Amino acid sequence: MRIIDKAQLVEILDRDLAVRLIEEGFIAFSAGKVHVPPVQNFAFTEQNGDCCVKSAWLQGSDTFTMKVSTGFYDNPSKGLESNDGLMLVFSASTGQPLALLQDQGWLTCLRTALAGRVVARLLAPRKVRAIGVLGSGVQARMQLEQLLPVTDCRRLIAWGRDAGRLADYRRFAEGLGFEVRTTHEARELAESANLIVCTTPSREPLLQREWIQPGTHITAVGADGPGKQELDPALVAAADCIVVDAVGQCSRYGEVSHALEAGLIAPGDLIEIGALLAGQASGRTQDDAITLADLTGVAVQDAQIARCALMSLAASRQGPARTVRPK
Amino acid sequence: MRIIDKAQLVEILDRDLAVRLIEEGFIAFSAGKVHVPPVQNFAFTEQNGDCCVKSAWLQGSDTFTMKVSTGFYDNPSKGLESNDGLMLVFSASTGQPLALLQDQGWLTCLRTALAGRVVARLLAPRKVRAIGVLGSGVQARMQLEQLLPVTDCRRLIAWGRDAGRLADYRRFAEGLGFEVRTTHEARELAESANLIVCTTPSREPLLQREWIQPGTHITAVGADGPGKQELDPALVAAADCIVVDAVGQCSRYGEVSHALEAGLIAPGDLIEIGALLAGQASGRTQDDAITLADLTGVAVQDAQIARCALMSLAASRQGPARTVRPK
CATH class of the missing domain: 3.30.1780.10 (ornithine cyclodeaminase, domain 1)
Structure with a gap:
């Protein structure tokens, strides 16, 4: 062994x-x-x-x-x-x-970041104006690294609560070649970036429906267990395309679970990454579509x-x- | 680590x-x-x-x-x-x-054998005439070793289907100090031994109700998954005391599951080893009682x-x- x-x-x-x-x-x-x-x-x-x-x-x-x-x-x-x-x-x-x-x-961190890379390749807008990352931990770093091969965009807006950690994250991202802006206002991030990755363990929505610009793709990886939530359920419902890693698991505790519970979306609205990769479903069909990927992590x-x-x-x-x- | x-x-x-x-x-x-x-x-x-x-x-x-x-x-x-x-x-x-x-x-083999030792100490007859072991594999050996501290009896009757393996088992048991008789007839074993351990992966009953002598204790460890069975359900039903490691698991696929299914015993007839050890139930109350321990193995x-x-x-x-x- x-x-x-x-x-x-x-x-x-x-x-x-x-x-x-x-x-x-x-x-x-x-x-x-x-x-x-x-x-x-x-x-x-x-x-x-x-x-x-x-x-x-x-x-x-x-x-x-x-x-x-x-x-x-x-x-x-x-x-x-x-x-x-x-x-x-x-x-x-x-x-x-x-x-x-x-x-x-x-x-585990890497396979989660790689899933982020896969969905960004499938769903990101053709022209990424700026990448937005919520969170400043390991996952925020690895997701950013995995976006390097997916887009040429090197403009980043990073959101975090802790100034020290955010400053560290800035240095990390600058090391990768990004031009970095940091903020404590998620709204500012949402209004600038059209490729957004949410990596926090938040238990309340950080991003609201009305802040998100047309054509934006959002990948949310934080909701990996009951009670966690990074997105306004109305934002989930507003997405033109909702991709999940596993319908069953995401319906139980992913981002989409809150919108399902509230009756804002139906199980039939969810597309599994595997089905998308196999060509059994379509992802982004329009430049101004809002797309969402809800990643809870599967074995x-x-x-x-x-x-x-x-x-x-x-x-x-x-x-x-x-x-x-x-x- | x-x-x-x-x-x-x-x-x-x-x-x-x-x-x-x-x-x-x-x-x-x-x-x-x-x-x-x-x-x-x-x-x-x-x-x-x-x-x-x-x-x-x-x-x-x-x-x-x-x-x-x-x-x-x-x-x-x-x-x-x-x-x-x-x-x-x-x-x-x-x-x-x-x-x-x-x-x-x-x-895993050892903890199973140690459970056999625990139940033999709790339930074996005061005077063991002969130990009977069904099977000749690792578990048959380890169960026998673990009976050494429980009883002074050094007479063994061993049952197996394969003559070569049975001869190996004889040598092993003789090495532990036993006087050994081997047989291919489970009935012969049942009629001689009053402390019996069943260790086979059998899928049909090996021991019948009418062969078992009053005062016998039987430990059965083979039924560790669906479909396995070493004892006649009528024998299970005839036991004066039925001890199990876990009521839930034994009811699903242990020896007792077959007798439960046939309606020959009721869930209330099962006593967990833990309850017996804690003094919340009584085990052998009479010298001529037949006692049974059904061990499926718990985490x-x-x-x-x-x-x-x-x-x-x-x-x-x-x-x-x-x-x-x-x-």
Whole structure:
């Protein structure tokens, strides 16, 4: 059993291969070809922590994956990161454990950012005036990095509550080549940017319907559990195209859940990324359409990013000249 | 994160501590103090394999555990064991992964055998004439080892279908100090032994009601999934005392499920080990009573044996003079 740590994963992981595998995963998921047992959840109330276990097997794949994510929110006071995690990869032909990926949650962050890249490529307006990012954490950084290959736009407006963190984020984005404006007013961001990514753990809407300009695409990744919400349900309802990673999960606790509950949209309004990628639905059909992608995170992304790690590792051992293609 | 392999576990694991922790686990489970999310199951039909993920946290414990078990039944033709598995232990106060126990399924076998020891101590007749074991695999061996501290009886009658494996089992049991008789007739075993352990993956009853002598205790561990069955439902119904590890799980697919379905017993006839250990129910009340223990295996046993492994390891590092007590 191979044990791979975070530093090694960051070094070897082939991001382009990862995008292709994540897309393959979404398509298989929407086609009903991914086995996903129920998520296991623990709540450690006194310790202000939680843990979830997500497992998946993409039919026909020679491996299956189990991912453990933990969040213990008093950890920073102990000098530890709040989030931790790992993945286990097993052979789907012998059951043997093949690899322990001690990624400390990095692969989860990356697969989420890669899903953002996939939907931005599918739905972003042809001419991006400015990118808007809400939040200044790891996900805000990784989403921005993943937009680099999707658009030439290097104008960024970044929203955050904490001035210090926002200043750090500015430096990070400038390092990527962006011309950066920061703001504490989400309205200012919404009125300037037409490719917006929401990455906060907010429990109340940050973006209102009336602020959003025609032609804008919004990707929301913050609502990954019950009670979280970044968008005004009226904004969700105003979108001309609503894409979700998983209809079932998003209907339970994604951004769209609030609009569904309020009766502003119907389940039939939701399009899965996999269906869009497979050409079974259309995304942006007009330049002035508002499009929305609601990403709650599905286990097939974990399975595919883990496969990618093992394939990247094998390729890196065979020397840099080899290209890796999904099987 | 500590990585501990099977050989090290076999060497350091304190079996007596394990019994106490398993008992503590059963009591907590029956008192509703164990958090057990739904089991994750995979079926790999073409590969003739399966996998299950069981996780548990005993409220108040400083660790929680996740166990992966795989069974790929064509593995022997590839020179591999059919069963494999591992456990992960996490801190319940910070979420950090503490240990990977690469036990290859050994800890699961042991915790099952230890449950057999617990119920034999609680329910075996005062005078054991002969022990009867059905099956000749790993579990048949471990159950026999775990009966050594429970009874002075060193007469064994062993049943199996394969003569070669049965001969191996005889040698194993003789090595433990038993006087051994082997048979291919389960009836012969049932008529001689009054402490019987069934350890087979049978899908049809092996022991019939009319063969069993008054005063016998039977522990059945084979029915760990749908479709498996070692006992005649009439025998289950004839037991004066029916003990189960988990009422819910045993009612779904344990030995008792067949008798429940047939209406031969009622859910109220089932006593959980935890309730028995806590003194909330009585077990064997008469010398001539027939008692039955139906063990399907619960995740709290995994959590407790994993805790035991870490505690044993800590104790072994502090030198042999230290005794380990459960916290």
